[in-house]
Amino acid sequence: MANLLWLQGGACSGNTMSFLNAEEPSACDLVTDFGINVLWQPSLGLELGDEVKAIVEKCISGEIKLDIFVFEGTVINAPNGTGEWNRFCGRPMKDWVKELSAAADFVVAIGDCATWGGIPATAPNPSDSEGLQFLKREKGGALGAGFTAKSGLPVINIPGCPAHPDWVTQILVAVATGRAGDLTLDEFQRPRTFFSSFTQTGCTRNMHFAYKVSTTAFGQRKGCLFYDLGCRGPMTHSPCNRILWNRHSSKTRAGMPCLGCTEPEFPFYDLAPGTVFKTQTMMGVPKDMPEGVDKKGYIKLTAAAKGAAPAWAEEDIFVV
Amino acid sequence: MADKRKEPLSEAQRQAYLDRYGLTPAEASYDILIRMIEDMFADGLKTEVEPLPETDREFGRLLDELRPLSADQLREKLIISGWLLEPYGEEQMRCQECMYYLVHKRWCDLPELDLPAKPDWWCRLWRI
Ligand code: SF4
Ligand code: SF4
Numbered sequence: 218m219a220n221l222l223w224l225q226g227g228a229c230s231g232n233t234m235s236f237l238n239a240e241e242p243s244a245c246d247l248v249t250d251f252g253i254n255v256l257w258q259p260s261l262g263l264e265l266g267d268e269v270k271a272i273v274e275k276c277i278s279g280e281i282k283l284d285i286f287v288f289e290g291t292v293i294n295a296p297n298g299t300g301e302w303n304r305f306c307g308r309p310m311k312d313w314v315k316e317l318s319a320a321a322d323f324v325v326a327i328g329d330c331a332t333w334g335g336i337p338a339t340a341p342n343p344s345d346s347e348g349l350q351f352l353k354r355e356k357g358g359a360l361g362a363g364f365t366a367k368s369g370l371p372v373i374n375i376p377g378c379p380a381h382p383d384w385v386t387q388i389l390v391a392v393a394t395g396r397a398g399d400l401t402l403d404e405f406q407r408p409r410t411f412f413s414s415f416t417q418t419g420c421t422r423n424m425h426f427a428y429k430v431s432t433t434a435f436g437q438r439k440g441c442l443f444y445d446l447g448c449r450g451p452m453t454h455s456p457c458n459r460i461l462w463n464r465h466s467s468k469t470r471a472g473m474p475c476l477g478c479t480e481p482e483f484p485f486y487d488l489a490p491g492t493v494f495k496t497q498t499m500m501g502v503p504k505d506m507p508e509g510v511d512k513k514g515y516i517k518l519t520a521a522a523k524g525a526a527p528a529w530a531e532e533d534i535f536v537v
Numbered sequence: 538m539a540d541k542r543k544e545p546l547s548e549a550q551r552q553a554y555l556d557r558y559g560l561t562p563a564e565a566s567y568d569i570l571i572r573m574i575e576d577m578f579a580d581g582l583k584t585e586v587e588p589l590p591e592t593d594r595e596f597g598r599l600l601d602e603l604r605p606l607s608a609d610q611l612r613e614k615l616i617i618s619g620w621l622l623e624p625y626g627e628e629q630m631r632c633q634e635c636m637y638y639l640v641h642k643r644w645c646d647l648p649e650l651d652l653p654a655k656p657d658w659w660c661r662l663w664r665i
């Protein structure tokens with residue numbers, strides 16, 4: 218039996234909603250089949266007020282063994298570093314977070330807000346928000362760059378806005394069933410099993426990407442969303458086209474650009490007007506190239522691809 | 538002062554199209570549209586090649602100008618987009634490599650233009 222405590226900081230609850238949508242295993246399966254004992258969770262816990270406080274305090278004192286501490290949402294430091302804007306059980310949440318993280322075997326940050334600050338930490342970051350161990354790309358965050366949980370692992374970051382339910386449940390199951398040793402993390406502490414490939418890996422529009430045929434409106438079936446609508450699929454690490462959403466689709470399959478929500482800079486360009494759903498260009502050339510491609514190579518590739526593109530690439534091949 | 542380019546096709550313009558081609562651009566086939574474009578340049582049409590839209594904001598502003606135009610307002614589309622019948626600049630940018638160009642259909646698929654184009658033509662909305 219692994220004890221799990223889940224708290225929320227500066228968050229919209231989107232990751233809780235995503236987690237509750239999990240199937241195979243579902244949130245209930247985690248309890249019945251995988252031995253996860255949910256001590257408390259904001260949407261599932263029955264306890265209120267002092268009862269919750271008692272659970273949290275027991276986790277910190279060691280009276281209850283805290284195997285997994287899950288945090289969703291940013292750590293809020295405003296005003297003036299006190300964290301008083303986000304109080305929980307009579308104290309700033311940031312103080313609970315530090316003490317619970319020190320007491321836990323594993324600390325798991327779920328969603329962009331908890332991993333690197335996400336939307337709340339977007340400039341001008343009025344709530345002085347940060348992630349558990351990162352603020353955007355910069356390592357540190359609320360727990361500091363050198364933090365490791367009792368298991369020896371740093372915070373396990375499962376980004377996303379929100380994270381896919383399977384990313385959450387599979388990591389929780391791995392940790393709860395003693396297979397945390399199998400997890401390898403990338404430089405941003407994301408499990409490599411999910412975040413080594415790109416959103417583009419498995420996208421149904423790859424042929425259109427290759428032949429440089431552009432989608433020019435949302436929901437269009439033909440074309441690739443990179444050239445005009447700002448798709449970040451070629452430079453975003455996520456399995457969104459390998460592990461499908463609701464088991465059958467993804468943003469890009471449905472004709473909606475990837476916003477790069479699993480990367481620390483999300484939301485990109487601080488949501489400045491004209492930067493969302495629009496490929497950012499300088500003199501007609503994209504500012505953000507597919508990972509590993511330079512401008513010269515890109516221009517050469519485009520000329521070759523356009524010259525070689527077959528006629529069918531210009532048609533809507535996804536017939537209903 | 539109202540921008541003359543955004544006024545719908547005047548009666549005189551409509552009549553001029555009818556006299557020369559027997560129809561207006563909105564009704565024209567691919568080949569006739571190509572002829573209309575080439576004829577306009579042969580008659581001395583000058584388009585607004587500069588300034589080039591450097592940023593997406595500037596690009597977006599041109600699209601905003603183009604969007605309200607009707608299919609008949611071919612001349613205005615060509616002027617605003619800075620259309621040319623040859624490649625442009627040191628790098629010889631041309632439709633053939635543009636993201637909006639459908640090479641087999643020989644068509645500009647940018648919704649705000651939606652016009653036939655030859656591979657060696659170009660306009661300032663070019664992007665790669
Ligand atoms: S739509 Fe996006 S993810 Fe799909 S092929 Fe195009 S750039 Fe890649
Ligand atoms: S497709 Fe992109 S924006 Fe959408 S969930 Fe996946 S990584 Fe995030």
Ligand code: SF4
Nearest residue numbers: 632635638645660663
């Ligand atoms: S946008 Fe301009 S350069 Fe691109 S295909 Fe259309 S006319 Fe040609």
